[in-house]
Amino acid sequence: MDSLVFFILALCSLSSTPFIESSTPPIEKLVIVDTGDGVVSTPLIIKPSEPTFYYLNLEGISVGQKTIQTGKTGGNLIIDSGTTLTYLDQPFFDDFVTSVREVIGLEERRDTPSPFHYCFTYQPSVGFPSIVLHFTGANLSLEPKNVLLLYEDNLVCLAVVPSNLEGISILGNVAQVDFQVEYDLQGKKLSFVPSNCAKN
Numbered sequence: 001m002d003s004l005v006f007f008i009l010a011l012c013s014l015s016s017t018p019f020i021e022s023s024t025p026p027i028e029k030l031v032i033v034d035t036g037d038g039v040v041s042t043p044l045i046i047k048p049s050e051p052t053f054y055y056l057n058l059e060g061i062s063v064g065q066k067t068i069q070t071g072k073t074g075g076n077l078i079i080d081s082g083t084t085l086t087y088l089d090q091p092f093f094d095d096f097v098t099s100v101r102e103v104i105g106l107e108e109r110r111d112t113p114s115p116f117h118y119c120f121t122y123q124p125s126v127g128f129p130s131i132v133l134h135f136t137g138a139n140l141s142l143e144p145k146n147v148l149l150l151y152e153d154n155l156v157c158l159a160v161v162p163s164n165l166e167g168i169s170i171l172g173n174v175a176q177v178d179f180q181v182e183y184d185l186q187g188k189k190l191s192f193v194p195s196n197c198a199k200n
């Protein structure tokens with residue numbers, strides 16, 4: 001399990017998102033764990049009916065030891081750098097949150113602030129499960145900073161919420177933090193290249 005501390009260290013790359021309070025102290029020049037140079041690629045799917053969207057196919061997500069499957073093949077997730085949060089199609093979202101809840105095992109906040117669905121009080125001792133997105137042909141390992149946001153003092157919320165577009169999920173920009181995303185339109189391929197915000 002990764003420590004939640006990595007999430008706090010990673011705020012340097014989240015400074016432009018509206019969910020971070022402006023009172024958050026600026027953090028500079030922190031070295032984040034080097035993720036190595038594992039480039040992964042997955043087919044980029046452009047649907048003639050919606051040519052402005054870049055679709056990927058998300059086959060499943062692993063949360064700790066458990067993997068949940070979407071059962072989809074033809075492109076079910078839009079990658080969008082202009083969307084902050086990640087949206088998952090229900091009931092896949094419900095399965096995902098259930099898995100996260102099981103692994104974290106912390107009491108969650110009942111009255112979660114909108115638009116979040118799962119928040120808990122930050123505790124330094126809490127570990128966060130490894131989360132791997134299984135795209136067709138590419139496994140993308142996420143860090144806590146890709147799935148959690150600090151909402152207010154000590155309240156940490158899952159940056160993944162249910163989609164209200166049936167059958168459509170969206171990979172938002174929090175999930176893409178510290179990845180360089182390369183769109184190869186000719187080769188119809190999208191690559192994720194881990195990059196360290198502290199070095200850029």
Ligand SMILES: *[C@@H]1O[C@H](CO)[C@@H](O)[C@H](O)[C@H]1NC(C)=O
Pocket residue numbers: 134137138139
């Ligand atoms: C992705 O991870 C799964 C489960 O660990 C594994 O079976 C699969 O071979 C991996 N795929 C790639 C492309 O690495």
